[in-house]
Structure formats: C-alpha cells, structure tokens
Amino acid sequence: MTNHDTRTPLKALVWVQHLLGIGHVRRAALITRALSAAGLDVTVASGGFPVAGVDYGAARVVQLPPARSADKSFKRLVGEGGLPLDDAWRERRRAALLDLAGAVDPDILLLETYPFGRRQFRFELLPLLERPRRPRIVAASVRDILVAKDDPAREVEMAEVARRHLDLVLIHGDPGVVPFDATFPQAHRIADLIRYTGYVAPARAPDRPAAKPGDDGTGEVIVSVGGGAVGLPLLRTALAARPLTSLASSPWRLLAGPDIGQAEFEALRDDAPAGVTVERARPDFPDLLSRCILSISQAGYNTLMDLMQARCRAVVVPFAAGNETEQTDRARLFERRGLLHVVPEDGLTPECLAEAVGRALAAPPPAGFAPACFTPDVGGAAATARLLVEAAS
Numbered sequence: 001m002t003n004h005d006t007r008t009p010l011k012a013l014v015w016v017q018h019l020l021g022i023g024h025v026r027r028a029a030l031i032t033r034a035l036s037a038a039g040l041d042v043t044v045a046s047g048g049f050p051v052a053g054v055d056y057g058a059a060r061v062v063q064l065p066p067a068r069s070a071d072k073s074f075k076r077l078v079g080e081g082g083l084p085l086d087d088a089w090r091e092r093r094r095a096a097l098l099d100l101a102g103a104v105d106p107d108i109l110l111l112e113t114y115p116f117g118r119r120q121f122r123f124e125l126l127p128l129l130e131r132p133r134r135p136r137i138v139a140a141s142v143r144d145i146l147v148a149k150d151d152p153a154r155e156v157e158m159a160e161v162a163r164r165h166l167d168l169v170l171i172h173g174d175p176g177v178v179p180f181d182a183t184f185p186q187a188h189r190i191a192d193l194i195r196y197t198g199y200v201a202p203a204r205a206p207d208r209p210a211a212k213p214g215d216d217g218t219g220e221v222i223v224s225v226g227g228g229a230v231g232l233p234l235l236r237t238a239l240a241a242r243p244l245t246s247l248a249s250s251p252w253r254l255l256a257g258p259d260i261g262q263a264e265f266e267a268l269r270d271d272a273p274a275g276v277t278v279e280r281a282r283p284d285f286p287d288l289l290s291r292c293i294l295s296i297s298q299a300g301y302n303t304l305m306d307l308m309q310a311r312c313r314a315v316v317v318p319f320a321a322g323n324e325t326e327q328t329d330r331a332r333l334f335e336r337r338g339l340l341h342v343v344p345e346d347g348l349t350p351e352c353l354a355e356a357v358g359r360a361l362a363a364p365p366p367a368g369f370a371p372a373c374f375t376p377d378v379g380g381a382a383a384t385a386r387l388l389v390e391a392a393s
Contacts, residue, residue, distance in 0.1 A: 009039055009040055009041040010039070010107045010393075011041045011042075011104055011106045011107050012041070012108040012109075012110060013042075013043050013045060013100070013101060013104050013106035013108070013109050013110070013135075014028060014032055014035070014042060014043070014045065014112070015045045015097070015109070015110070015112060015114075015128070016044060016045070016046055016047065016048070017112060017113075017118055018047075018048035018051070018068075019048065019067070019068055019069040019074060019077070020069045020074070020227075020230065021226050021227040021230075022054070022227035022257075022258075022259075023227070023301050023303075024048075024112055025046075025054050027143075027172065027301065028112050028141070029056050030200050030201070031380075031381045031384050031385070032044055032056045032057060032059045033055070033056065033057035033058075033059075033381070034382050034384060034385040035384075035385045035388070036057050036058040036059055037385070038382075038385040038389050039389075042056075042058070042059035042060070043060045043062060043100070043104045043106070044059050044062065045062055045064055045097055046062065046063050046066075047066065047067060047093075047121070048066055048068060049068055050066070051258065052258055053258075053283060064096050064097060064100075065079060066080060067079050067085060070082070070084075072230050074324075077120060090123050094123060094124040094127060097128060098128060098131070101128055102131075102133075105133065107135055107137070107392050108137045108138075108388050108392050109128070109129075109135040110140075110141055110388065111125065111138075111139070111140050111141065112140075112141050113141070113142060113143075114140060115140065115157070115161035115162055115165075115166075116140060116146055116169075117146070117147065119154070126161075129161075130165075136391075136392045137167045137168065137391045138166050138167050139166060139167060139169070140162065140166055140168070140170065141170050141384065142170065142171050142172065142180075143171075143172055144172060144173020144180070144199070144301075145173070145178055145182075145183045146183040147323070147324055147325055147326045148183065148323070150323070155184065155185060155186045156186060158184070159186035159187075159189040163189060163193075166190075166193055167193065167391060168193055168195055168387065168388070168391060169190055170195055170197050170384050170387060171194060171195065171196050171197065172200045172301075172380045172384070173196060173198075173380075174196060174198060174199065174377060177333060177376070178329075178330070178333055180194060180196075183329065195387050197380040197381075197383040197384045198376070198378065198379050198383050199301075199305050199376045199380050200378070200380035200381045200384070201302065201305035201306070201309065201376075201378035202286070202378075203378070216287070217253065217287065217290075217292045218291045219250060219291075219292075219293050220250065220252065220253050220288070220292050220293065221242075221247055221250055221252040221253070221292065221293060221294045221295075221296065222253050222255065222288050222289060222292045222294070222296070223235060223238040223253065223254045223255065223295075223296045223297070224255040224281065224285065224295070224298075225256065225260075226281075226297075226298055226302070226303055227258060227259050227281075231256070231257055231260065231298060232264055232268070233348065234296070234297075234298060234317055234348065235254050236268065236271075237348055237353055238296055239254070239273075239276065240350035241350040241351075241353040241357065242273075244350055244351065244354035245354045245357045245358065246357075246358065246361065247357065247361075249275070250275075250293060251276070252275065252276045253276075253277045254268065254272070254277065255280070256278065256279070256281065257280075257281050258280065258281060285306065286310060289307065289310035290310045290312070292310075293312075293313070294314070294315070294357065294360060294361065295307060295310070295312050295313070295315070296314075296315045296316075296353070296357070297317070298317055298318065298319055299316040299318035299327040299330065299331040300319070301330070303316075304330060304334060305378055307339075307340060308334075308339065308366075308376050308378075311365065311366045312365070312366070313360045313363070313365050313366070314340040314366075315342075315343060315357055316331050316341070316342055316343070317343045317348055318330075318331045318344070318345060319345060320344065321345070328342075328344070338363070338364075338366070339366050340360075340366075341359050342356075343356045
C-alpha cells in the first residue's frame, strides 16, 4: 500500500442506520466529529429518520430513503408514511447508496454494526462492499456487546462476511470489562481484525450554569428514556413509584425523548403532580446527572456512559423486548461492579421500582469508592479516528 499524500485529506464514508432508539446515531456522530477533527473529509450516509439535535460537525450528511422499525420487535421495517419496505424501495435505496459511494470515492468506509447486526440491509451493503473500486480501509463500528442470536449459523455468517470484506473490526468497549468473544463466539475467526477503542462517549464538560435558577438538576431525581420510542411505560411507572419512595418530597424531573408523541407527552405532563417537572430530553443531560440525587433510566450504551462519568446513584431498566439482550448483559456487568441497580423490564412495577430506589439510596454512591471501581475509557471516538487514519495512511 502506498503512503497517502498528506496534502490531500483522506475521504471517509460513514454508513449509519438506527431503527428504534437514537444511541447508534449519537455514537456515530461522535465518531464522525472525531474523524473530521483528525483532518478527514467525512460524508455520512444516514439511513434512519432524521433526529433533531444530533451534531455531525463538519461532515456532509446525505439522507438515504429512511427506514425504521415498526415496533420494538424489530421484525418489520417501514419507510415514510409507515409503509412497509418493498423491492422497489430497496432498489431506490441501494442505488442512492451506491451512487453516493461512487461520488465520494472514499479512502475509508466505516459501517455502523454491519455485519454484526443490521442484516436486513445486506441488500445494499453487500453490493457496497463488492464495488470494484475498493476503499483503502473497510471497517465495522461495533458496540462492546452483541444481541444474542438464536441461530448459530448467523454468527458464522457474520464472521465470514467480516473475514471476506473487512480490514478492521472496531469494538467500542474494554476487553477488561467484556471481551468481544463473550457475546460473539466466532470472534476467534477474526481475532486479527479486532481492535478495542474504549467506550465512545462525549468528553465530560465542566458544569455549565442552568438556563434558569432551580433548573440544574441539583437534588433532583432524573428519569430519562433516551430517544423515547419505547420509554413511555418507564416514565409512567416512575410517576406511580414516586410516592412509594423516601424521595417522595424531592423534586423529580422526567425527560421524554423526541420519539414520544406530542399527545402522550402532554398527557404525561398533565398527570404529573406538584414537584414533578415533565419536559423533553435536554442536551445538558450529562450536567443534570452530575448534580442529581438519583437517576432512573433505561440502559442504553450511551446512557450508561453518561452515568459512569456522572458517578451518580442509578437505577436502570434495560430494554429487553424482541429478544434484545445487549442492554441487560451490559447493565448486569456494571451492577456486579456496584455501579448501578437493575430492574428487569418484565418485572417493572411501581413497587419494584421503588424497592430498587431504596437499594440505590442505601448503597454507597459510585463516586464514594471511585479508586476501586471501574472507570471507563471514554476516548473511543478519538481512538477510532486514530486507528482508521493509521491504517489508511
């Protein structure tokens, strides 16, 4: 491989597809900004519906015909207007992606999750990987924990596709916490491709002043659900659990994600008693966590990274519908380290949630024994950019 002419920026094409929550998009945006900061000319091929407030920095974002999951089972995908995807839609989408790749002619191609997930999109990704003009480096961007597969043949297929098409498999985690082979038994077949980047999370910013007095999360219980597409039951359960806890007289702040409909949001706000604030998710969420008395949330990758940096007491309810195991597996690992307390989604009741709140308040706060507990490496975005640039140069 010849050395890259440093006078010409490397070109990167990042493919990202979210189906339900927005965690994949947030992580891809952090990586994209790191690639731009490293001097790359970055284009993002975005396959999900647009998400307000996601910052891709200097990258050019090209919207493909969007798709999302019709429900939390992930078994049925729909496009605009809730229409099911058909062969004509797939052909339009494949053509749009291949045309974009031809126009960008990337030195680096980075695929979010695939081939370790997003199998529904192999109709466009395999043709992308098989283009005659191959990028210098083709890599997958993968969370530390995969969703368990019922069919072992699927895992064999993942390894075969990775072996055939990829140069790097970038695992956004720490092998000291969970090695990739713990949730991907075929990891030994691609061991030479695997690089651990550390966790991808925004750098902890200095505390910023609140928009107005009393609005900074100090002494509050913060209840959050990320993007919020499946978070409404947790918000409602938290409202019902509040009077059952020792924090019934404390202020509670419920953050509804952007995917919760306006009618549901207004009904939740109308039902909230005095002392409870209901508002949309806020960009200063990490700051709120750093000053709260307790966090109650789902257990997505990004939320757990925010909790680890805030070092606040936390109760999490991992998303577990549709055979999803990833959030539960990671949350249990962190629970064993004394960092948070887990309530299973299928056992979510006001009483169980209130009991978990009591356990969290009785336990030492994570910040109280920081030297002995897990402090995650959250520089994964910059490490991803460095590994890709080194490989492509």
